[in-house]
Amino acid sequence: MKKTNANQRQAAILELLSKNGAMKTTDLAEHFQVSRETMRLDLLELTNQGLVKKWFGGVICTPPETPDSPGIIETTVIDERMTRMPEEKTSICRKALELIPEHATIFLDCGSTNLYLAQQLRSLSGYTIISTSLQIINTLCGSANKLIICGGVIDTSILSVCGTPALDFLRQLRTDAAIFGSSGFKANSGPTGLASDYSSIKKIALQNTLTSIVLADHTKATYSSPVQFADWSEIDYLVTDPAMDPQALERLGDHTKVIFA
Structure with a gap:
């Protein structure tokens, strides 16, 4: 895999999670050919931005919120699947x-x-x-x-x-x-x-x-x-x-x- 910087890698992580729903930290590190510590830092940055959340040894995308219905998944997200x-x-x-x-x-x-x-x-x-x-x-x-x-x-x-x-x-x-x-x-x-x-x-x-x-x-x-x-x-x-x-x-x-x- 072509070497990526942190911003490129984090964008690609979000794309993967949007397709797969959730992934383990070890699998993400293997996919991007980086150390677990590097992946941990990437995920920490995404977590701090509210874009992902920890989930049993891995991460999932944080569901999008709407102004009228914070915390509720929009039907378009589920329909997309x-x-x-x-x-x-x-x-x-x-x-x-x-x-x-x-x-x-x-x-x-x-x-x-x-x-x-x-x-x-x-x-x-x-x-x-x-x-x-x-x-x-x-x-x-x-x-x-x-x-x-x-x-x-x-x-x-x-x-x-x-x-x-x-x-x-x-x-x-x-x-x-x-x-x-x-x-x-x-x-x-x-x-x-x-x-x-x-x-x-x-x-x-x-x-x-x-x-x-x-x-x-x-x-x-x-x-x-x-x-x-x-x-x-x-x-x-x-x-x-x-x-x-x-x-x-x-x-x-x-x-x-x-x-x-």
Whole structure:
């Protein structure tokens, strides 16, 4: 990689985080071929500017604020994720539906790929869909499916419910399939999420399902996020697109069944 000065590097860090959501400090240092101390100083400067915040051994971008709604993520930020790799995500979701029995009870995780799946489920009927995601429930309103939303505290960074009430509610439920997204798994032994509180939701949903499925396009194998919510051996299926790195596929295939969309 071409040598960069601190200003160039910090701008590039923000660009990476906007794409990946979160990254570990060690991965950023490796990416930019600098020492961990240099990267720590870069991240400290960005933190002081309010552009990033620390997150479980790594950093995430600070959500943009509006004058009228400080601290609330603008819908355009979340909608932007829906514009990434739409064809791949659509194909992944279609393939995932083949793994789910008709009229099944489903836990549907938050995230852009699962929102694509919700759009496809909207035209179907007879399913019972459990979710903590406000966007997913909103997408499915008006469909001929039974919808169950967990109660609790809303995490505005992901527009999803989390916290003890949601966990207690989910512990009572059993599902035919739990469908998860992932925030990257390059340096992990399983799929990850960004928020520790919400990862607890994923773990309970995983414990209480017959079939566990992760939906992830090939780019998720190129970066890591802070909080791992499962080992690949606990996941029945990873549904992805054929462009995933062969070395990553070989590693994943030793622990879970990989299905191409």
